[in-house]
Amino acid sequence: MPLMTWDSSLDVGVADMNREHQQILDLMNKIYDAREAGQTGASVIALVDRLAQVTIDHFRDEETYMEKTGYAGLASHKLIHKDLLEKFTGFADEIKASGGTVPDRFLTFLKLWLSAHIRGIDMKYGPKAGDLAA
Ligand SMILES: [Fe+2]
Ligand SMILES: [Fe+2]
Numbered sequence: 001m002p003l004m005t006w007d008s009s010l011d012v013g014v015a016d017m018n019r020e021h022q023q024i025l026d027l028m029n030k031i032y033d034a035r036e037a038g039q040t041g042a043s044v045i046a047l048v049d050r051l052a053q054v055t056i057d058h059f060r061d062e063e064t065y066m067e068k069t070g071y072a073g074l075a076s077h078k079l080i081h082k083d084l085l086e087k088f089t090g091f092a093d094e095i096k097a098s099g100g101t102v103p104d105r106f107l108t109f110l111k112l113w114l115s116a117h118i119r120g121i122d123m124k125y126g127p128k129a130g131d132l133a134a
Contacts, residue, residue, distance in 0.1 A: 003111055004028065012118065014127070021118055024058060031048065055084075
């Protein structure tokens with residue numbers, strides 16, 4: 001069973017960003033499944049590294065998109081990305097130091113990030129922003 005599944009509440013209305021969010025969600029579920037299967041070691045670390053790369057690329061693409069569209073909330077959104085990446089890196093270092101053991105806290109962090117960040121923060125740069133309460 002996946003940690004989280006895609007549904008329309010995560011649709012930000014921008015196809016490229018949806019695709020990248022789905023990629024992040026997919027890797028998150030792979031890490032969750034690996035942990036559920038009792039896996040540790042290099043294969044788990046490789047998944048975490050892959051998620052780090054996909055996330056870095058996604059934040060860059062999202063920031064480029066917001067620049068292109070002249071989104072007013074760009075600066076604060078960038079700061080939130082920076083903070084998320086720092087937290088992610090902290091977890092990734094911890095997972096590497098432990099030989100690929102994934103703590104519950106990491107999965108909670110990932111799940112919260114996807115659900116809260118996409119629905120609450122990312123949603124504001126897309127065409128559906130007007131649907132959100134101010
Ligand atoms: Fe974002
Ligand atoms: Fe995003």
